[in-house]
Amino acid sequence: MQFELRTQVIEPKRKTFTNLVERYGDRPASRYEEGSIDIQCVENFHYKPLYSADKDHFDPDYTAFTLTDPYSFTDPRQLYYAPYVQSRAAMGEAFAKSIDYVESRGLMQKLPGGWDGIVGEILIPLRHWEAGAELVHIEGSRWAWGTTIDQCCTFAAFDRIGNAQSISRIGIVYGEGHDGALAEAKERWMGDAALQGLRRLIEELLVEHDYGKALIALDLADQLLYPLMYSHLDEAALTGGAGAYSLLAQHYANWFSDQRRWVDALVAAWLGDPTHGEANKDAANEVVGRRWNQIVEAVSDLAAAVDARVDAGAVANVEASAAALAERLTAAGLTVPGGK
Amino acid sequence: MTVPAQKPARKLSMKQRYTALTHDLDWTPTYVKEEEVFPFTTFEGIKVHDWSKWDDPFRLTVEAYNKYQAEKDRRLYAVLDGFAQSQGQLGLTEARYMNAMKIFLQGIPVHEYNAHRNFSYLARYANGPGARFAALCQSLDELRHAQTEIHTLSHYNKYFDGMHDWHKWTDRVWYLSVPKSFFEDAQTAGPFEWLIAIGFSFEYLLTNLLFVPFMSGAAFNGDLPTMTFGFSAQSDESRHMTLGLEAIKFMLEQDEDNLPIVQDWLDKWFWRGYRLISLVAGMMDYMLPKRVMSWKEAFELYFEEQMLNGLFKDLEYYGIRPPRHVDWAIGEKEILSHQVYWILYQYSHAAAFTTTIPNAEDQEWLEKAYPETWPIYKQVVWDKAQRVMDAGGRYFNPGLPQLCTVCQIPMGFTEPGDPLTQCQRQTVYEGERYDFCSDGCQWIFEREPTKYRQSWLPVHQIFQGNCGGPTLPDVAAWYGLQPGDGAEYLGSPDHQAWLEWHGQTTKEA
Numbered sequence: 001m002q003f004e005l006r007t008q009v010i011e012p013k014r015k016t017f018t019n020l021v022e023r024y025g026d027r028p029a030s031r032y033e034e035g036s037i038d039i040q041c042v043e044n045f046h047y048k049p050l051y052s053a054d055k056d057h058f059d060p061d062y063t064a065f066t067l068t069d070p071y072s073f074t075d076p077r078q079l080y081y082a083p084y085v086q087s088r089a090a091m092g093e094a095f096a097k098s099i100d101y102v103e104s105r106g107l108m109q110k111l112p113g114g115w116d117g118i119v120g121e122i123l124i125p126l127r128h129w130e131a132g133a134e135l136v137h138i139e140g141s142r143w144a145w146g147t148t149i150d151q152c153c154t155f156a157a158f159d160r161i162g163n164a165q166s167i168s169r170i171g172i173v174y175g176e177g178h179d180g181a182l183a184e185a186k187e188r189w190m191g192d193a194a195l196q197g198l199r200r201l202i203e204e205l206l207v208e209h210d211y212g213k214a215l216i217a218l219d220l221a222d223q224l225l226y227p228l229m230y231s232h233l234d235e236a237a238l239t240g241g242a243g244a245y246s247l248l249a250q251h252y253a254n255w256f257s258d259q260r261r262w263v264d265a266l267v268a269a270w271l272g273d274p275t276h277g278e279a280n281k282d283a284a285n286e287v288v289g290r291r292w293n294q295i296v297e298a299v300s301d302l303a304a305a306v307d308a309r310v311d312a313g314a315v316a317n318v319e320a321s322a323a324a325l326a327e328r329l330t331a332a333g334l335t336v337p338g339g340k
Numbered sequence: 341m342t343v344p345a346q347k348p349a350r351k352l353s354m355k356q357r358y359t360a361l362t363h364d365l366d367w368t369p370t371y372v373k374e375e376e377v378f379p380f381t382t383f384e385g386i387k388v389h390d391w392s393k394w395d396d397p398f399r400l401t402v403e404a405y406n407k408y409q410a411e412k413d414r415r416l417y418a419v420l421d422g423f424a425q426s427q428g429q430l431g432l433t434e435a436r437y438m439n440a441m442k443i444f445l446q447g448i449p450v451h452e453y454n455a456h457r458n459f460s461y462l463a464r465y466a467n468g469p470g471a472r473f474a475a476l477c478q479s480l481d482e483l484r485h486a487q488t489e490i491h492t493l494s495h496y497n498k499y500f501d502g503m504h505d506w507h508k509w510t511d512r513v514w515y516l517s518v519p520k521s522f523f524e525d526a527q528t529a530g531p532f533e534w535l536i537a538i539g540f541s542f543e544y545l546l547t548n549l550l551f552v553p554f555m556s557g558a559a560f561n562g563d564l565p566t567m568t569f570g571f572s573a574q575s576d577e578s579r580h581m582t583l584g585l586e587a588i589k590f591m592l593e594q595d596e597d598n599l600p601i602v603q604d605w606l607d608k609w610f611w612r613g614y615r616l617i618s619l620v621a622g623m624m625d626y627m628l629p630k631r632v633m634s635w636k637e638a639f640e641l642y643f644e645e646q647m648l649n650g651l652f653k654d655l656e657y658y659g660i661r662p663p664r665h666v667d668w669a670i671g672e673k674e675i676l677s678h679q680v681y682w683i684l685y686q687y688s689h690a691a692a693f694t695t696t697i698p699n700a701e702d703q704e705w706l707e708k709a710y711p712e713t714w715p716i717y718k719q720v721v722w723d724k725a726q727r728v729m730d731a732g733g734r735y736f737n738p739g740l741p742q743l744c745t746v747c748q749i750p751m752g753f754t755e756p757g758d759p760l761t762q763c764q765r766q767t768v769y770e771g772e773r774y775d776f777c778s779d780g781c782q783w784i785f786e787r788e789p790t791k792y793r794q795s796w797l798p799v800h801q802i803f804q805g806n807c808g809g810p811t812l813p814d815v816a817a818w819y820g821l822q823p824g825d826g827a828e829y830l831g832s833p834d835h836q837a838w839l840e841w842h843g844q845t846t847k848e849a
Binding site (some may be wrong): 008010012013014015016017018019022027031034035036038039040041042043044046047048049050051057058072080081082084089091092093095096127128130131134138139141142143149150151157158161162164165166168169171177179182186190199200203204206207264281282300 | 351352356357360361362364365366367369370371372374376377383384401402403405406407409410411412414416417427430449450453454455456458461463464472473476479481483484486487488490491494497498499500501503504505506507508510512513517518521524525527528529530573698791792794795796801820839841
């Protein structure tokens with residue numbers, strides 16, 4: 001049975017805030033829009049920062065990448081805080097189920113020979129890569145011009161430290177409840193030749209204070225590292241009897257496809273900007289030119305260490321990923337250095 | 341139940357596990373110089389010997405954070421949706437209550453947002469991983485508060501004036517330069533001063549004085565969404581208070597040379613914050629149809645009792661003394677709200693809120709709350725304003741007020757112990773004269789004249805021709821004010837709509 005519910009209806013005087021009406025027309029706005037568009041102050045700043053006398057505390061010049069209208073970029077996921085934490089709570093719950101299962105069945109201790117080494121000596125040290133990536137992303141949270149870019153960087157930073165923590169949990173399960181595997185992984189991060197390319201890269205990005213350039217360089221590396229570690233090796237683990245690896249890797253692959261959506265959109269906005277597109281392209285080319293070989297070598301070194309433990313075709317995977325990425329960059333009008 | 345054959349030695353304790361998941365992620369860079377990775381933590385003169393001493397009592401992980409916060413937001417947004425669907429604004433005490441929320445929307449979310457941005461600064465540049473992670477969580481919380489506040493008040497914006505263009509107002513309108521200059525002062529300082537300014541002084545010392553009037557005011561006046569937001573933010577705030585306290589203790593424990601620097605910042609930021617929340621004093625005594633408590637009572641409870649007699653007793657151990665100029669603040673508690681509201685009343689034709697003469701019921705309450713001082717203000721101010729109203733007019737000050745160079749509030753405060761003599765202090769710096777409302781603001785200027793001489797003072801800017809033109813309509817247009825946003829409440833579009841919704845008509849508006 002249906003009943004008729006009567007409520008007092010009052011015509012609203014306006015549909016949303018004036019800035020959104022001016023921008024999008026007289027229509028109701030989404031919560032993403034009301035909470036993300038034009039939030040950052042843009043004019044009449046009072047004091048120059050003590051830490052940066054030549055720029056304002058909010059200033060478009062903290063990066064070489066400029067948007068004519070900073071809000072021409074919006075998050076394709078439309079994430080503001082509430083849906084962000086809700087989506088991450090769901091991801092966290094899914095990961096917890098997997099790691100609990102792996103732990104309760106002792107699957108980590110049943111990894112076949114070479115896979116044991118991949119987890120203990122390659123995957124677990126990468127928690128430090130994630131921790132470094134957090135610091136790269138949080139730069140954007142502080143220095144971005146405009147809330148929509150800041151917000152994506154903020155969430156990405158929190159995601160990365162979350163990844164670092166969940167990989168640490170894998171390390172604790174791998175160490176049967178102890179932190180010995182984490183301590184060993186850190187030593188490897190500091191000393192193993194296979195990991196030094198990545199460590200050098202992330203450290204260098206921590207002194208690259210143009211957050212846009214650091215973001216692009218980090219993302220180029222991620223675009224080789226993630227497909228290798230969390231998609232290609234997921235497949236290989238399944239066929240190689242390392243179920244635990246596959247169960248856990250899928251979560252990072254899922255996260256990365258979410259991450260791609262906003263990074264791709266932001267880079268596209270930068271390169272396609274009607275006024276600053278060419279200058280942005282120059283800045284991106286500078287990053288690609290300076291970092292490409294370093295990044296391909298760093299991830300290839302890691303892949304070679306994988307292949308030394310399991311014949312997984314890791315090096316070939318990085319080569320293929322790099323070729324495909326080079327093609328995408330070229331299609332976007334960028335110049336990829338020859339050689340690799 | 342199965343028990344493993346050989347139980348390994350004791351597993352990680354909760355604390356060890358937390359450390360493994362957080363602090364232990366850090367490493368010392370070797371390919372680049374550490375001081376280039378963290379370039380901003382030395383120039384303020386604060387000495388830190390051991391960042392690992394930064395304690396994080398909450399031991400929050402990302403997983404736990406997301407889970408708790410998701411649940412809290414799920415509940416909050418359910419309340420917001422229900423309130424909107426049921427036209428909840430009809431159940432407010434009166435439409436003029438909205439003025440408190442207009443000031444809130446114009447003056448708070450954007451600075452929560454600024455806090456978010458600057459806690460990201462600390463989340464990046466603090467040398468220790470414990471401090472960085474605590475700052476990262478607070479950065480996200482502050483973004484949450486900015487957005488949930490906007491979403492909470494978004495429904496009201498559809499039905500009331502004075503909210504629709506807060507983005508522009510924040511950057512332009514005269515009284516909003518008070519909070520803007522306050523936050524920008526902190527944002528343009530170094531990371532340690534920020535922690536004392538916002539983490540400690542604002543989030544700990546003055547937080548109850550700021551939030552209780554708004555949130556309890558909401559509860560008393562039928563504003564369910566804002567009250568729910570307040571409850572929902574509380575657990576975040578308790579984390580922030582803990583971080584603020586941790587920050588000051590950390591600095592004081594690291595090196596005794598830090599004490600004079602910290603004390604100086606505390607002196608500055610107490611007075612800066614106190615002047616900022618005087619706007620709240622005016623709001624809570626004059627703009628809430630149903631009052632929670634008076635400013636004076638709130639000041640006595642939340643500041644004198646809890647802070648001066650509580651917190652500062654604890655801080656004595658470190659050599660910290662109560663903030664400079666605190667006696668001046670105590671001496672003002674009976675007059676502060678009267679003076680601030682009178683400023684707001686006479687300039688509300690150029691503001692995005694409305695004001696009105698306290699009605700009979702309000703006056704009765706004011707008389708009880710301020711038996712010594714209310715009669716003075718009634719006689720010298722409100723009786724005159726009433727006579728203007730009775731003659732069919734409305735008193736607005738046609739001139740532009742002089743602003744204090746530091747707090748940027750119009751010069752309407754008085755000499756200590758003499759509520760009828762305006763206080764004015766002056767300092768000449770490099771041949772230019774600067775004016776101040778109080779010893780506190782003058783002292784702050786003289787500590788850092790090169791900073792405060794940069795102040796974007798709205799009145800100066802109008803006179804310099806930077807605000808749309810020389811006349812009030814020019815400036816109002818540049819501000820983005822529309823008819824109904826400001827001026828007198830009685831007969832305003834908000835007032836008329838309210839009467840219409842409740843089946844009454846405006847008497848003679």
